Amino acid sequence: MTSEKQFVQKKYYQTLIEQETDFPVRSLGEAYYREQQKDVPDLTPIRFAQGEVYFLYKDFEAAIFKWESIQNELAPWAKKNIADAYLELEQYSTAEEIYKRVSTESIVLHxxxxLQLFRLYVKDGRTHEATxxxxxxxxxxxxxxxxxxxARLFFEEIEDWANAIHLAMKEFMRTNSPEWIDIIKKYCDEQRTTIFKPEEYIPFLSFMLRLDRIRFEKIVFKLWENYEEQSELLNWVRELNSLLLQSELPEQLSWKLLSQQYLKTFQLFLSGKxxxxxxxxxxxxxxxxxxxxxxxxxxxYTACAVLAWNEVFPGTIDEDTVSVANHALTNSSLNGLIDVHQTKQLFSSIVTWAEExxxxxxxxxxxxxxxQNKQSTxxxxxxxxxxxxxxxxxVLGHEQVSQLSSKLALYSYLPEPELIEVNSVESKQVDSPSEIGSTDHYxxxxxxxxxxxxxxxSLMSIPPYRGTVQERSSLSVNLHMADSIIYVLNEENPLNEMEMNVIRQMNQQANDHTFIFILPIPKVAEEETGVSYYMETVKKNLNPIFPNAEIYPYTTSQAVDWSHVLAEVNSERSNERRTRKELYFIKETLHYLLAKRADKEEKLIDVIQWNKEMLAKVSGASMQLxxxxxxxxxxxxxxxxxxxQELSAEVEADIPSVLKSTAESITDQSNLATIHLQLNEEMNRRMEEYLQNTxxxxxYSSLQKWIGLTKEELQQIRAYLDEMATxxxxxxxxxxxxxxxxDQLLHDWRRDTGRLTSGVQLEHINIMLKHNPTQLLLKGAGKLLAGIGQNKAMLQQKYKRYVETEDYSEVAKHVSKQFFAPYHFFxxxxxxxxxxxxxKPKDELTHTAEDLVEKINQFELSLAxxxxxxxAFxxxxxxFTVRYKxxxxxxxxSPKVKQEV
Incomplete structure (x- = not known):
């Protein structure tokens, strides 16, 4: 029976050859000849086989010729083989057409x-069809x-990672073959897997969780790593949580890799990102x-995270989980579970976020x-x-100590002296204590x-305590900063009521600290009762608070071994205690930020109101100006x-008289033929003389007085502006x-008025040369009768009478207008x-108003x-509070500080 495998491999011809030979063409030829001699020959199988051999020897045209004659049950395979031949001849369109015409019920042939069409498409560069x-x-x-x-190799070659990953997941679920898991791990290592949304992995992961929890953890870990820096991380965690909650897991199950990822992601979610x-x-x-x-x-750690989250967001975690967390915390040792790196990283995260x-x-x-410097106490x-x-x-043997006695000072070792002032805004180096600002600066x-x-x-020194509110606050902060305390008792009245209150307060806030007391011994007590008796008395009074208190005497006659004191007070170095202090200041930082946020809003409201008030004042001042x-x-x-106007009226009143006075210039010697010209010149001369001299x-005098009054007015304005500026x-x-x-204005006006009053420049005015009837008559008579004696005298009299009676008001107005014209321009x-x-004052007010409007807009946007x-804040x-808790x-x-952040 012929196997389809022989058709696939084109070895059907071997079934027609009795013995293996190096010359199958000859053997098939002989078989063909023998079959042809039969009465009813069946040559189709031999022709089919000959086609295979011709194909084997790459005689594709001969192979096609042989296969084209096949009509029996071998026809579908013959047609497929013909297409194979055209494929080898790189006649892709012909081959494709023939492949698509192959009709068969054989799964193998189909x-x-x-597969041959796939190879054709690959060779022809038709990736979409090949896929x-x-x-x-x-x-x-x-x-x-x-x-x-x-298919896998093809998808990888064309970098079609979606199909490659789908294939791997589907084949693993179909075959349970671990090699497909290895392939998916490889894709994870190459960071190919994030092309899918997380939910597309859930059926595959669900199948794997039921089949193999060890491989499940490894592949989930790999996928999770790829999603860490992606926007789909939230969705990934959401989908994975849902899958795990729906799955039954053994009670004793422990996943190290996934536990690490949950820890890492939990911290990331709480980082402020x-x-x-x-x-x-x-x-x-x-x-x-x-x-x-x-x-x-x-x-x-997980149990603490559960309790912290539930404390900040009550009721969001189910009671069973909270109960398990409480039980875990109750039955666990907590020593060493957090260290400087965790608290340092938390504080750094808070600062980085806040300072945006x-x-x-x-x-x-x-x-x-x-x-955070845990090498030093x-x-x-x-x-x-x-x-x-x-x-x-x-103790320190340094003269600078007395200069810093009123300050909050921290003394530390450094080979070369350095003085740093620490305030709320910055830390800056100063040259001497005299440069230091507020007493609340460190x-x-x-x-x-x-x-x-x-x-x-290091030694933290605060000024002697007097019981003020500010001192109580400062003492509390510095107690939480210190690892141990050296307390110098009152030398005049040790353990008086105020001092006892201070010591009780310190003990309440720092009851796990090492306390050492220094007792200054008055000289009188030293001489009368002795140091030991005096100390015993003080120690007895101190016992109710500090039963085993170490007290060192400080006397003028007995030196204190400060090396021993410092060694004693710092003998119990404790990272645990230092961590508690860091947590305290992390909490204080969160309180500080909340208070500062509220303060920022209040300040914005205040500054907006202040700027609006200033805008109203500035705008009002601008309008007033x-x-x-x-x-x-x-x-x-x-x-x-x-x-x-006053001088113009005077000029108009005086000019006619000035003109009439020119009648006296008419004498017996006057030439009547030209007397009108002489009179006209005289009139212009006298008018100019009047304006110049009168x-x-x-x-000039009036304008100087006006300049003086203007100066006073401008000085008053300057004083008003100075007052406004103040x-x-x-x-x-x-x-x-x-x-x-x-200031140039008054100088310019004085210069301009001085130039105007420096002289008269009056245009020549035609007064006697007008063409009115009387003047024409006089001029004509003068020329006609100038030589007749008796007529001359008569004409002279007529001229005089005319000059003395003529209306010069228009001339006066003209002269006044001409003379005062430059002054009116001024x-x-x-x-x-x-x-x-x-x-400049107006510009300054305008620019200030514009700046205020811009600031108000900016502040209102910030407030909004x-x-x-x-x-958002x-x-x-x-x-951050969840992490702190x-x-x-x-x-x-359990939380030592019950106060909510």
């Missing part, structure tokens, strides 16, 4: 045709030998699942920096004694303090014009406004010139942002 046909083939006949491997809205529904399920399979090293919007107090950062040096500074100088004095170097400690400019300009102009001096500067608290005026410029005097989206604080649970087993 699959082989599909389609190979996908169809593996869907229909996945068990066909080599087809899935062929994600909003609370994004993770609020995910975290409770994440914690519930994590509790089910957390490895032993993580289990208590506001600054964390530099003091807090400085304190944390010192606490911090000893608080305090008390109520006036001798505290003297004793501290004795001073870090570094220098060659050999004793501190030997004991590997405009009104003042208009008022002063009109007044100065009116005063000036009044001078011109009007101009009066005008008022505004007082409101701003800085020397912002000056309102300078144009008057027209007064208002404009005054603008330059006010220009704060008020419209308060969760509050949510990260809550998430988790560490607090890890450290103490």
């Amino acid at each position: 699959t082989e045709v599909s 389609s046909i190979i996908s169809e083939t593996i869907n229909n006949h996945p068990d066909y030998p080599g087809v899935t491997e062929l 994600y909003t609370l809205n994004e993770i609020q529904e995910i975290i409770p399920l994440l914690l519930k699942n994590w509790m089910r399979f957390a490895e032993s090293n993580h289990f208590v 919007d506001m600054q964390v107090s530099n003091k807090l950062k400085w304190i944390m920096e010192n606490l 911090i000893t608080l040096f305090t008390g109520t004694s006036k001798l505290q500074t003297t004793i501290l100088s004795d 001073i870090h004095s570094k220098g060659p303090f050999e004793l501190l170097k030997a004991e590997n400690t 405009g009104d003042l400019e208009q008022e002063v300009g009109e007044r100065l102009k009116q005063n000036y014009i009044s001078i011109l 009007t101009l001096p009066k005008l 008022s505004f500067n007082g409101l701003y608290g800085i020397e912002k406004f000056q309102f300078p005026v144009d 008057a027209m410029a007064i208002q404009k010139d005054l603008e330059s005097f006010f220009q 942002k704060l008020q419209q989206n308060p969760t 509050e949510d990260p604080i809550k998430l 988790q560490y607090e649970y890890l450290f103490t087993g």
Whole structure:
């Protein structure tokens, strides 16, 4: 029976040859000849076989010729083989057409045709068709030998990772073959897997979880790693949580790799990178699942995370999970579960997040920096004694101590002296204590303090305690910063009521600290009762608070071994205690940020209101200045014009008389033929003389007086502007406004008026040469009768009478208008010139108003942002609080500070 495998391999011809030969063509030829001799020959099988041999020897045309004659049950295979031949001849379109015409019910033939079409498409560069046909083939006949491997290699070659991953997942679920898991791991290592949304992996993962939990953990771990830096991480965790919650897991199951990923992702979610809205529904399920399979090293950490989250977001985690977490915490040792790196990383995360919007107090950062140096201890040096500074100088042996006695000072070892002032904003180096600002600033004095170097400690000194509110606050902060306390008792009345209250307060806040007391012994007590008796008395009074208190006497006759004291007070070095301090200041930082956020909103409201009030004042001042400019300009102009009007009226009244007086110039010697010309010249001369000698001096004097009054007016305005600037500067608290005026204005006016009154330049006026009837008659008579004696005298009299009786009002008005014209031009410029005097103050007010409007807009936008989206600030604080409380649970087993953040 012929196998389809022989058709696939084109070895059907071997069934027709009795013995294997090197010359199958000859053997088939002989067989063909023998078959042809039969009465009913069947040559089809031999022709089919001959086609195979011709194909084998690459005689594709001969092979096609042989196969084309096949009509029996071998026809489908013959047609497929013809297409194979055309494929070898690279006649792709012909081959494709023939392949598609092959009709068969044989799965093998159908699959082989599909595979050959696939090869054709690959050779022809038709990737889309190749993908389609190979996908169809593996869907229909996945068990066909080599087809899935062929598809995998093809998908990898064309980098079609979606199909490659789908194939691997589907084949694993179909065959349970581990090699497909290895392939998916390889894709994970190459970071190919994030092309799919997480939900597309769930059927595959669900199947694997039921089949093999070990491989499930490994592949989930790999996939998770790929999603870590992707936007789909949230969806991945959501889908994985859902899958695990729906799955039954053994009670003793422990997944080390997945536990690590849950820890890592939990910390990432709480880092401030994600909003609370994004993770609020995910975290409770994440914690519930994590509790089910957390490895032993993580289990208590996970339990603390559950309790911390449930404390900040009550009721979001189911009671069973909370109960398991409580039980785990109750029955676990918490020592060493958190370290400096975790608290340091948490504080750093808070600072990094906060400083995108506001600054964390530099003091807090400085304190944390010192606490995180766990190689060195911090000893608080305090008390109520006036001798505290003297004793501290004795300890450190440094003259600078007395200069810093009123400061909060931290002394540390450094070979070369260095003085750092630490305030809320910055840490800056200063040259001497005299440069240090507020008393609530820290001073870090570094220098060659050999004793501190030997004991590997720093001394925190605060001024002698007097019981003020500020001192109580400062003492509390520094107690939480210190590892141990050296307390200098009051030398005059040790353990008085105030001192006992202070010591009780310190013991309540730092009951796990090592306390050592220094007792200054008065000389009188030393001489009368002795040091031992005096100390025993004090120790007895101190016993109710400190039963085993160490007290060292400080006397003028007995030196204190400070090396021994520092060694004693720091003998119990404890990282645990230092971690508690870091947690305290992390909590304080969160409180600080919340308070600063509220303060920022209040300040924005205040600054908006202040700027609006300032805008109203500035705008009002600007309007007042405009009104003042208009008022002063009109007044100065009116005063000036009044001078011109008064003198103009005088000129118009006097000019006719001046002109009439020229009649006296007509004498017997006057030439009547030209007398009108002479009179015209005389009239112009006398008018100019009148204006020069009479009007101009009066005008000059009046204008000088006007200049003087203007100067006084402008000085008053300057005083008004100076007062306005002082008022505004007082409101701003800085020397912002000056309102300078144009001092050149008065100088220019004095120069211009001086130039105007320097002389008269009157145009020649035609008075006697007008063509009115009387003048024409006189001029004509004069020329006609000039030589007749008796007529001459008569004409002279007529001329005199005419000059003396003529109406010169129009001439006077013309002269006045001509003379005062330049002065009126000056008057027209007064208002404009005054603008330059006010220009700089007006510009300053205008620019200030524009700046205020811009600031108000900016502040209102900031306020709106704060008020419209308060969760943008509050949510990260809550998430940081979860981390803080988790560490607090890890450290103490239950929160020591019940105050909510």
